[in-house]
Amino acid sequence: MTEYKDPNFPAVYKKDDPNLRDFDRFLLQQLEEWQQNLKSILDRGIERNDNVDQRDATFTSNAVADTEDAVTHTLGKIPEGFRVINSDKAATVYDSGTAWTETTIFLKTNVASATITIEVF
Helix, strand or coil, X not given: CCCCCCCCXXXXXXXXXXXXXXXXXXXXXXXXXXXXXXXXXHHHCCCHHHHCCCEEEEEECCCXXXXXXXXXXXXXXXXXXEEEEEEXXXXXXXXXXXXXXXCEEEEEECCCCCEEEEEEC
């Protein structure tokens, strides 16, 4: 993994300069915070959730096939859809017809007790 290196900008202004205007001091502070945020993202590696408005959720389907499962997600909005990413059984996952919320989607699976990972978007 490549490690982020701090930029080497010419020191035109310094935050502790007593003649620095409030706006310039604020701008320097904001640029420093932005740089630290960028560093933290790049140093840990960019993940799919950093680039796409989606979240993964894993659930185990109901012990009775074709029964509604409430699947929680952390998307923070009502999802537009979902994709199955992984399943430990040959299963079809489908919308149960219950309205989705900002925290939960409602799905059915045609196989009992399957562990399924979905991408909620």
